[in-house]
Structures are given as C-alpha cells and as structure tokens.
Amino acid sequence: VQLQASGGGKVQAGGSLRLSCAASGRSFSSYVVGWFRQAPGKEREFVGAISWSGRSAHYAESVMGRFTISRDNDKNTVYLEMNSLNPVDTAVYYCAADKTNWGATEYSRYEYWGQGTLVTVSS
DSSP, X not given: OEEEEEOOEEEETTOOEEEEEEEESSOGGGOEEEEEEEOTTSOOEEEEEEOSSSSOEEEXXXXXXXXXXXXXXXXXXXXXXXXXXXXXXXXXXXXXXXXXXXXOOOGGXXXXXXXXXXXXEEO
C-alpha cells in the first residue's frame, strides 16, 4: 500500500486542521493506520491509530480530547481532525499502515509510510 498525507499548513493557536491520508492499492481495510509526528530536533512520536474497520481508535495522552481519527474505507482515506491546536503541536505529521499491528505506539511497528505534511501552529 502507498500512502500520501496532505492537509498541513499554518494555523493560529486554538485553530483546527484536518489532515488526510490517502492510500492506493487494494484491501485498504486490511490495514491499521496510525498517525505520527516529528518536531524539529525531536524523535518521531505516536499521535493515534485507527483499527481496520474504523470502530476503534486510540490516542497519545497529549492529543486525547483534541484530535480525532476517522476513516472511510470506500475512499481509501484516513483523516486526522485536530482541534485546539497549540504551538507544541507544530511538527511534520506522517501516516503509516500495518496489517497486523493494533495497539502499538512504536513507529518501528508500522511497515508502510507516507511522506509527511507540515503543520505549523503560531501563538
């Protein structure tokens, strides 16, 4: 599966953005999809992930209650809705997919990666 993240941009603190992760290839619903982010000078960190069907999602504590992941398997797309953004959310955001992984937060557990999309939150 090939992934392409989009939707990044510049937003003021308190604002919202929605990122998309479009997948090509068959059997998109066979993949768990996760979102990660990497701020300058920092390691890549887990943001959240959504299950194959989209019925379940889990999040990093830092984004819980502000970010929501959803997916539309008919459109082969996963979304990351980000609300109440603040400058610490500034990072390059990546989507990743894996067939068998659920619940893991380590980036090494995901096999397929898209290119990142930059989110910049100004104060």
